[in-house]
Amino acid sequence: MLKTTPLNAAHRAMNAKMVDFGGWDMPLHYGSQLDEHHIVRRDAGMFDVSHMLAVDMRGENVRQFLRGLVANNVDKLTVPGKALYTCMLNPAGGIIDDLIIYFLSESWFRLVVNAGTADKDIDWITSQAHQLAPDLTITPRRDLAMIAVQGPNARAKVWAVIPGSQVVTENLKPFQSVELGDYFIARTGYTGEDGFEITLPAGQAADFWQKLHAAGVAPAGLGARDTLRLEAGMNLYGQDMSETVGPLESGLAWTVDLKSERDFIGKQALQAQPVSQQLAGLVLLDKGVLRSHQKVIARQGEGEITSGGFSPTMNQSIALARIPVGVAAGDQVHVVVRDKQLAAKVVKYPFVRNGQVLV
Numbered sequence: 001m002l003k004t005t006p007l008n009a010a011h012r013a014m015n016a017k018m019v020d021f022g023g024w025d026m027p028l029h030y031g032s033q034l035d036e037h038h039i040v041r042r043d044a045g046m047f048d049v050s051h052m053l054a055v056d057m058r059g060e061n062v063r064q065f066l067r068g069l070v071a072n073n074v075d076k077l078t079v080p081g082k083a084l085y086t087c088m089l090n091p092a093g094g095i096i097d098d099l100i101i102y103f104l105s106e107s108w109f110r111l112v113v114n115a116g117t118a119d120k121d122i123d124w125i126t127s128q129a130h131q132l133a134p135d136l137t138i139t140p141r142r143d144l145a146m147i148a149v150q151g152p153n154a155r156a157k158v159w160a161v162i163p164g165s166q167v168v169t170e171n172l173k174p175f176q177s178v179e180l181g182d183y184f185i186a187r188t189g190y191t192g193e194d195g196f197e198i199t200l201p202a203g204q205a206a207d208f209w210q211k212l213h214a215a216g217v218a219p220a221g222l223g224a225r226d227t228l229r230l231e232a233g234m235n236l237y238g239q240d241m242s243e244t245v246g247p248l249e250s251g252l253a254w255t256v257d258l259k260s261e262r263d264f265i266g267k268q269a270l271q272a273q274p275v276s277q278q279l280a281g282l283v284l285l286d287k288g289v290l291r292s293h294q295k296v297i298a299r300q301g302e303g304e305i306t307s308g309g310f311s312p313t314m315n316q317s318i319a320l321a322r323i324p325v326g327v328a329a330g331d332q333v334h335v336v337v338r339d340k341q342l343a344a345k346v347v348k349y350p351f352v353r354n355g356q357v358l359v
Contacts, residue, residue, distance in 0.1 A: 005145065040151045043218070046218070048145075065136060085100055146199050150228075175187065192231060227310070250279050280327065281350075282346060297336065
């Protein structure tokens with residue numbers, strides 16, 4: 001039986017096309033994936049991300065534990081509410097998961113992990129804590145729901161729905177969060193647009209969803225979420241990174257702190273491994289559609305598309321691809337599509353941010 005979020009009935013009432021997404025019954029779209037994509041770029045859309053898991057970690061040694069658990073440095077978190085994007089690595093330097101860490105107090109940090117990796121994440125974190133910080137309390141928060149409201153008008157529409165929210169969030173910077181009553185409001189997202197990701201008690205989620213809809217926020221499904229994040233150049237776990245591929249070959253070197261003396265799981269492996277591939281953007285020059293696992297042929301060697309598809313904003317096919325180091329932006333490569341070699345241009349991603357095409 002598929003798992004369901006607290007908004008399952010609301011999705012069905014809005015005639016969503018439901019699909020099996022990693023064991024969760026989730027909305028693919030509500031009629032038109034294309035319309036949902038455009039409305040997020042131009043106005044405001046909302047996504048049910050309650051399948052993702054918030055994990056509260058409490059204890060006197062939680063910061064010290066996280067210093068060794070993740071690749072980015074939690075010492076960057078000095079102001080309550082600040083968030084940090086990072087990867088959690090295995091000893092070989094592969095990525096167990098990418099996640100966001102919120103600093104709420106010296107004895108309370110919140111992690112938000114991916115749905116498909118949640119169980120293994122909890123097992124890994126618990127096993128490490130058992131060895132290194134047995135006094136920590138680790139609490140998966142399945143009593144909470146999460147709704148992302150994204151788009152140029154997203155913040156204003158949330159302010160219209162949550163009384164008093166404008167006062168406490170108007171000056172909130174990206175990757176900062178604040179608590180307001182039962183709401184945990186973070187200025188984060190997965191679309192390349194402004195907005196909030198809002199965590200609240202599961203029992204209040206359906207009512208909040210309806211209020212957002214009444215305020216003019218359109219529901220959007222997994223289909224639009226994927227095209228939006230691809231345009232924004234954001235990695236998807238299991239495609240652009242995995243347990244067998246490290247952050248340095250996944251365009252995530254900026255999330256790894258190798259400069260400080262701090263040790264973390266996977267650090268030695270990253271320092272020892274030569275980096276032979278890089279993640280880059282591709283824009284298709286010929287007619288066709290770029291898809292995951294298609295071979296990329298460059299003068300320096302071969303690579304592979306990790307995420308690909310049609311960009312509704314750019315009206316052409318784009319991709320993220322793992323290609324040899326040395327291939328530079330502006331170079332031309334070829335992608336094997338149905339036994340044909342199609343020309344593509346290498347570009348720096350993101351392709352689109354805040355409604356603007358950048359390549």
